[in-house]
Amino acid sequence: FAARQASKSVFGAVQRRTFSATASNATKVAVLGAAGGIGQPLSLLLKLNPRVTELALYDIKGAPGVAADISHINTKSTVKGYEPSGAGIKECLTGAEIVLIPAGVPRKPGMTRDDLFNTNASIVRDLAKAAADACPEANILVIANPVNSTVPITAEVFKSKGVYNPKRLFGVTTLDVVRASRFISQLKSTDPATENITVVGGHSGATIVPLLSQAGYTLEGAERDEYIKRVQFGGDEVVQAKGGAGSATLSMAMAGARFAESLLKAAQGQSGVVEPTYVDSPLYKDQGVTYFASQVELGPNGVEKIHPVGEMSEFEQGLLEVCLKDLKSNIEKGEKWVKENM
Ligand code: NAI
Numbered sequence: 001f002a003a004r005q006a007s008k009s010v011f012g013a014v015q016r017r018t019f020s021a022t023a024s025n026a027t028k029v030a031v032l033g034a035a036g037g038i039g040q041p042l043s044l045l046l047k048l049n050p051r052v053t054e055l056a057l058y059d060i061k062g063a064p065g066v067a068a069d070i071s072h073i074n075t076k077s078t079v080k081g082y083e084p085s086g087a088g089i090k091e092c093l094t095g096a097e098i099v100l101i102p103a104g105v106p107r108k109p110g111m112t113r114d115d116l117f118n119t120n121a122s123i124v125r126d127l128a129k130a131a132a133d134a135c136p137e138a139n140i141l142v143i144a145n146p147v148n149s150t151v152p153i154t155a156e157v158f159k160s161k162g163v164y165n166p167k168r169l170f171g172v173t174t175l176d177v178v179r180a181s182r183f184i185s186q187l188k189s190t191d192p193a194t195e196n197i198t199v200v201g202g203h204s205g206a207t208i209v210p211l212l213s214q215a216g217y218t219l220e221g222a223e224r225d226e227y228i229k230r231v232q233f234g235g236d237e238v239v240q241a242k243g244g245a246g247s248a249t250l251s252m253a254m255a256g257a258r259f260a261e262s263l264l265k266a267a268q269g270q271s272g273v274v275e276p277t278y279v280d281s282p283l284y285k286d287q288g289v290t291y292f293a294s295q296v297e298l299g300p301n302g303v304e305k306i307h308p309v310g311e312m313s314e315f316e317q318g319l320l321e322v323c324l325k326d327l328k329s330n331i332e333k334g335e336k337w338v339k340e341n342m
Contacts, residue, residue, distance in 0.1 A: 027264060028054040030096040030135075032089070032127050033103025034081070035062030037249035038143060038256065042102060045257035047073050051264040058082040058092040059103070089127075093134035097267065098260055100172075101127055104144035106247040107239050113146040113204040114330070121337055124150040128157035136163035139170065139263055139302055143256055147171040147203040148327060149334030151278055151291055156338040167302035170263075171278030173203045173293045174255035175248065179234040180210040183227060184217060199231070199276055200294045200309050201323040202330065208232045209323050213313040228319070266298035273298045274307070281306050288328050 029046055033039045034057035046052050047070045055070070055077050057063045067081030082092035093099060104120035107113065124144050131140055136158070142150050151171040158164035176199040185192035201209040210231045212219060219227055230237075238248040259275055266273040278293035283306065297305040312320065 026053045027051055027098070027267075028056060028096045029098045029100070029260065030056040030058065030092050030138075032058045032092075032099065032101045033144070035059035035066050036102060037106065037246045038102035038252045040066055041250055041253035042100065042256050043067075043070055043079075044073075045253055046260065047075055047077060047079060049257065049261055049264070050075065051261065051268065052077050054095075055079045056082065056092040056096060058089050060084055089130045090134050093131055093138070096131075096135045096138045098139045098141065098263060099131050099135065100141045100143060100256055100260060102143040102252070102256065103127060106249075107145070107235070108244050109240050111239070113235075114149075114333075116145050117149060117333070117337075120144050120146070120150060121153055121334070122341065124153055125157055125338060125341065128154040129161070132158045132161040132163050136161070137165070137168065139168050139267075141170050141172050141256065141259060141263075143172045143252065145204070146330060147173065147278060148207060148291070148330035149337075152331050152334035153338045155280060155291075156335055157342070160342055165302070166280035169280065170259070170302075171203060171291070171293065172256055172259050173199065173208075173276055173278050174259045175252050176203060176208050176210075176231065176234075177276050178251060178255050178258075180212075180231045183230050183234070184212065184215070187219070187223070187227065188217070198295060198310070200292070201320065202278060202291075202293060202327045204330070205232050205326070206319075207323045207326045207330070209316065209319045211310070211312060211316055213316060214310060218313075224315070263298055263302075266304070267300050269300065271299075279303055279306065283308060284324055287324055289324050289331065291331055292327070 029052045031039055031043050034043050043057055046055055057067045064081035067079045071079040104123045142154055144150050155169055180197035180199050181195035182192045185195050198211045198214050201207045235248055262273050262275045274295050274297050276293055277296050281292040283292050294309055295307040296303055
């Protein structure tokens with residue numbers, strides 16, 4: 001009960017209305033990169049989620065310590081930490097229904113997400129290989145940046161092993177929606193928990209396209225430009241404020257836990273669960289953009305239905321055009337790299 005209360009207060013009104021089912025299914029959730037800035041609070045929030053029955057925490061260092069700490073929290077789920085030595089990643093992943101990947105290096109001031117490519121591409125590739133071998137049917141939630149490229153990298157790894165299921169691979173873009181909703185509520189003095197701004201495209205800079213018009217809002221001039229910039233580059237505010245000590249971790253943990261919770265609700269039979277997420281998408285394939293974030297209905301098989309982008313203002317249409325161009329090159333970069341470095 002305590003856990004349910006905690007989850008309620010964490011996820012806000014939209015989630016609260018639907019958070020009533022009890023955890024009936026056994027659900028193992030794995031976090032890869034669990035000892036990091038995102039990994040630790042994300043694991044904590046998952047420990048508070050009664051839908052999770054087993055929490056498997058992996059990192060190249062420190063996961064057993066995080067697991068020991070979190071395991072004392074008085075909720076029913078079991079928690080175990082794994083390191084490269086010993087039982088290792090294979091045991092961590094075996095039987096997992098959801099695998100969250102916040103492993104990798106975060107940005108420092110002045111860096112774009114794409115600057116992380118060289119380091120994170122190989123980390124994600126290796127973790128994807130392990131997941132494709134140990135839990136090919138799990139839902140894979142990629143948090144490691146640049147998400148626009150790390151998702152295609154993961155897909156290519158799964159394809160190379162003959163186990164790719166596009167319905168089970170998600171780039172986590174929830175933080176963009178969280179920010180877009182929070183920032184508009186600050187401008188309009190509304191309750192942020194009741195705002196749910198649709199954000200489409202990808203997860204970096206100009207590829208993040210908030211569709212305010214769909215929520216009935218019109219901003220003009222400098223106010224509009226500042227809002228768009230803040231949503232697209234909100235991560236930079238955190239990177240700068242932390243002064244080199246990392247990027248968004250706590251808000252990202254909340255966003256990742258919210259997305260995992262939505263998947264679990266859908267897996268456990270709840271209908272009408274919709275989250276924005278970056279998936280293998282037909283929406284702009286004809287323009288060479290093979291992955292795209294839009295509102296996606298989740299179900300027991302992962303992606304149930306990919307919603308089209310819907311009505312847009314002329315201004316938003318302009319943002320989308322810039323987004324598609326960038327996204328295409330981010331996707332191609334990931335695919336090219338992984339084919340050369342498989
Ligand atoms: P961090 O450096 O605090 O933690 C990363 C963790 O990954 C460390 O504990 C490290 O030991 C671990 N790690 C590194 N290589 C590994 C491997 N091969 N296997 C397992 N674990 C490994 O970084 P932080 O702040 O937690 O960020 C992680 C990633 O998430 C970064 O790439 C960051 O850019 C991204 N991020 C994504 C967001 C999104 O909205 N999708 C938002 C914020 C950050």
